[in-house]
Amino acid sequence: MAPHSHCKVSYVRWPNAGYSRRCCYVALLLIGAAATGVASRRGGSGPLLPSHPHRSRRALQESAPAAAAAAAPAPAAADTGQDGHQEVVLAVFGDSLSDTGNTFRAAGVPQADLYYQGRYSNGPIWVDYLAAEVANTTQLTVWNYAYGGAVACPDTTAGGGGGLSGRYPFIRDLPAQTELFLNQTAAEQRRWQQGQQAEAGGGGGGGARRRLLVPINWIGNDDVRLFMRAAIIAGSPPDSRALTSLALAITSCRLAWAQQLLAAGEAVWGQQRGPQRVLVLLPLMQLDLLPETPEPLRLQLRQIVAVLNAVLNGSVAALQQDLDAAAGAGAGGGAGGGGGGGARLLVLPEEMESLIQSMRPPFNSSGPCFNHPLDGLQPVAVADVRPCADPNNHAFYDQLHPSTRVHEALALRQVLPALRRAGLPL
Numbered sequence: 001m002a003p004h005s006h007c008k009v010s011y012v013r014w015p016n017a018g019y020s021r022r023c024c025y026v027a028l029l030l031i032g033a034a035a036t037g038v039a040s041r042r043g044g045s046g047p048l049l050p051s052h053p054h055r056s057r058r059a060l061q062e063s064a065p066a067a068a069a070a071a072a073p074a075p076a077a078a079d080t081g082q083d084g085h086q087e088v089v090l091a092v093f094g095d096s097l098s099d100t101g102n103t104f105r106a107a108g109v110p111q112a113d114l115y116y117q118g119r120y121s122n123g124p125i126w127v128d129y130l131a132a133e134v135a136n137t138t139q140l141t142v143w144n145y146a147y148g149g150a151v152a153c154p155d156t157t158a159g160g161g162g163g164l165s166g167r168y169p170f171i172r173d174l175p176a177q178t179e180l181f182l183n184q185t186a187a188e189q190r191r192w193q194q195g196q197q198a199e200a201g202g203g204g205g206g207g208a209r210r211r212l213l214v215p216i217n218w219i220g221n222d223d224v225r226l227f228m229r230a231a232i233i234a235g236s237p238p239d240s241r242a243l244t245s246l247a248l249a250i251t252s253c254r255l256a257w258a259q260q261l262l263a264a265g266e267a268v269w270g271q272q273r274g275p276q277r278v279l280v281l282l283p284l285m286q287l288d289l290l291p292e293t294p295e296p297l298r299l300q301l302r303q304i305v306a307v308l309n310a311v312l313n314g315s316v317a318a319l320q321q322d323l324d325a326a327a328g329a330g331a332g333g334g335a336g337g338g339g340g341g342g343a344r345l346l347v348l349p350e351e352m353e354s355l356i357q358s359m360r361p362p363f364n365s366s367g368p369c370f371n372h373p374l375d376g377l378q379p380v381a382v383a384d385v386r387p388c389a390d391p392n393n394h395a396f397y398d399q400l401h402p403s404t405r406v407h408e409a410l411a412l413r414q415v416l417p418a419l420r421r422a423g424l425p426l
Contacts, residue, residue: 086210087139088425091185092127093177093257094218096120096148096376096401097285100127103148103377106170110148110376114387115397116404120148120376122369122391123404129411134426143184145177149377152220153253156245163226168377174219178257181215186267211270214424215261216415218282220250224308225287228301232294243304247311254281254312255319262323262340274327274342278422281316282415283309283350291368292399309350316345348418352402355409356395363405364393372398 092098096110101118103109110120119125124132127142134140147170151163154173165171172180227246231238238246258279261268269277287293288302327342356363369391374380376398388394397403402410419426 086212086425087141088212088214089141089143090127090130091143091181091213091215092146092218093174093181093215094146095150095222096146097221098125098127098144098146098216098218099148100125100142100144100146102144102146102172103170106147107168109379111379113382114370114372114380114385115376120398120401121404121407122387122397124407125404126407126411126415129408130416130426133412133416138426140426143181145172145181146219147172147177149222149375150174150177150219151223151226153223153249156249156253164222164377171377174217174253174257178260182260182264182268186264189267189270212276212425213269213272214278214280214419215258216280216282217254217257220254220284220308221287223250224284224301224305228287228297228304232297237300238304243307247308250284250308251312251315255315258319258345259340262343275344277340277343278346278424279343280346280348280419280422281312282348283312286350286352289353289356289366289395290400291366291371291396305350313347316347320345344422346418346422348414351414352406352410355413356406359395359405359409363395364390366395368396368399369394369403370398372400375400 096103097120099118099120104112104118110118112118115121116123119128127144131140131142149164149168149171150173151165152174154163154165154175163171163173165173165176224246227238227242231242258281261279262277284305286302287305288298293301323340323343323345326340329341369388370385372380372385391397391403392405394403395406416426
């Protein structure tokens, strides 16, 4: 990542260069204020384990094993539109908070005798709950590219060490997830077009494809964790320059993802145009809530994450202005569908703490059900860890990952309502 005095958004050039300048300016203002405050304080897959998963949705009880397979990163068969319903495809990019079995299929972690069906929790996660909730009303397909331990910026995280994928090669970070998605989606689109041509040649007529793609991006949490871990090891709190670089790196990498998807045009979006192209970004989680966070660092980490999320919101707003301007100028809406004129970027609010506090019945413990000595990325002897007998009374299943009750609330009280407010047919 370039020093903060040379701010830019990398990977994809956008028509309006003012976007990157506005992004940089907002970041410097926010981080400078936060760093001043910090400095002043500085002086002074298998069956569930020991308990049953929390499943309040009948669909989850009936279809959780199938959901694990359906969530694998492989495009579904082309929808011919014969049933008259529009297929909604959620393409999920992220880390262990969204992984429905990719790291398990790649490396056997998280291990089946401690975690639920390849999920980093004691039961279904938010992707599962959302899919089950709309199963009776929506023709929904999930393409899940999330990997436990993935970072947004492997080239800049913790000094360019490649994130955790340098140590665990089975992890796909955001750039690799994006590349896989683009390649698979383009191949799937070609297959559909070939099928349409064959139908037309045989007198079948084909017809317009009725598929609505909704990419969802929730990543960057491990970038911050690795950044803070490096600072702790170095024995020095992060300064404003380091925080600026971190904020711009994570934001740049996440928005580069959005720009790459928009630039792909019809190869990704098919017949979706303008505001029909909606990309969803979840904010960084309040990492100070994690049981692993040392008490003396909680306030500082809370403020850092708040600033990073503010930078994300400001940068997305700047990019949205450019997308709106491009739509007004007629860019990105013609044949070929390249560009993103008129597309919508949706950033959800950060509500993890309020969700946890509002849960009924309330959690009996803010601590984890158990501590995994290797962050769930390597198997351990079960004799070396002792999960609690009541994981659903804990907000966190292990020191990093929410319990399934929290995931259910996240899906049904935050993510799904936000998608519906945006007009998505879920």
